[in-house]
Amino acid sequence: MAAENRNADPDSARVWDRDSLANDSFQDSFQTRVFKIIVIGDSNVGKTCLTYRFCEAKFLKNPEATIGVDFREKTLELDGENIKLQIWDTAGQERFRKSMVEHYYRSVHAVIFVYDVSNMASFESLPEWIEECRRHSVPLNVPHILVGNKCDLGRGEVPTSLAQRLADSYNFPLFETSAKDPAEKEHVDAIFLTLAHKLKNHKPLRLKQPSGSIATPLSSEQEEKKICYC
Numbered sequence: 614m615a616a617e618n619r620n621a622d623p624d625s626a627r628v629w630d631r632d633s634l635a636n637d638s639f640q641d642s643f644q645t646r647v648f649k650i651i652v653i654g655d656s657n658v659g660k661t662c663l664t665y666r667f668c669e670a671k672f673l674k675n676p677e678a679t680i681g682v683d684f685r686e687k688t689l690e691l692d693g694e695n696i697k698l699q700i701w702d703t704a705g706q707e708r709f710r711k712s713m714v715e716h717y718y719r720s721v722h723a724v725i726f727v728y729d730v731s732n733m734a735s736f737e738s739l740p741e742w743i744e745e746c747r748r749h750s751v752p753l754n755v756p757h758i759l760v761g762n763k764c765d766l767g768r769g770e771v772p773t774s775l776a777q778r779l780a781d782s783y784n785f786p787l788f789e790t791s792a793k794d795p796a797e798k799e800h801v802d803a804i805f806l807t808l809a810h811k812l813k814n815h816k817p818l819r820l821k822q823p824s825g826s827i828a829t830p831l832s833s834e835q836e837e838k839k840i841c842y843c
């Protein structure tokens with residue numbers, strides 16, 4: 614598909630997968646802005662399933678506990694511009710994250726805090742996660758989002774009104790959704806699109822594809838080196 618066609622509707626947000634990008638003969642003329650998003654919260658709240666739902670459009674059955682970090686990425690077209698979201702799906706278990714914490718927060722552009730609406734303890738942990746974020750000097754103007762996952766199980770344990778009060782106290786937007794329920798797919802997408810729109814208006818960091826090169830994914834270390842505040 615020609616780049617011009619992609620830009621036909623400036624208000625539309627298109628989600629590309631990596632294959633369609635690699636097949637695109639116009640890709641070498643694109644510039645892509647890359648943003649690092651970290652997904653944080655207690656173990657078992659569904660961080661891996663949420664990021665997988667967004668990136669792969671499927672519910673991941675039988676996920677294993679994340680060790681360190683899993684990287685996922687998705688490139689979106691917003692108003693004719695490529696925005697690559699590099700999503701760091703972090704480990705909730707202390708023993709699987711402690712050696713990585715500094716890396717999580719370095720040069721981060723957005724933070725998603727996740728709790729499980731059917732598990733009050735995971736909600737009560739949120740102030741600690743937010744405090745950890747502060748301790749690592751994440752600037753206040755970095756977008757933060759609160760996500761209550763597992764709504765398919767009902768919201769009895771953590772009522773929306775309680776979650777909304779916490780979100781308001783930090784001035785974070787609140788989403789309640791389910792990585793499992795296919796009917797919630799667009800709602801999960803909306804979380805990341807909301808962030809992408811916010812990030813789009815932030816200062817750019819340009820990842821210029823060298824002319825004629827294929828847009829192969831970089832290792833996380835390479836990606837991290839490319840991320841800079843301009």
Ligand SMILES: Nc1nc2c(ncn2[C@@H]2O[C@H](COP(=O)(O)OP(=O)(O)OP(=O)(O)O)[C@@H](O)[C@H]2O)c(=O)[nH]1
Pocket residue numbers: 654655656657658659660661662663673674675676677678679680703704705706762763764765766790791792793794
């Ligand atoms: N009912 C329901 N179960 C979910 C949902 N999302 C995840 N799960 C289940 O919750 C469990 C934990 O999911 P993960 O995505 O691995 O949780 P995590 O937050 O990544 O956990 P760590 O990697 O240990 O930090 C798994 O058994 C999932 O199947 C959801 O939306 N609804």
Ligand SMILES: [Mg+2]
Pocket residue numbers: 660661662677678679702703704705
């Ligand atoms: Mg995980």
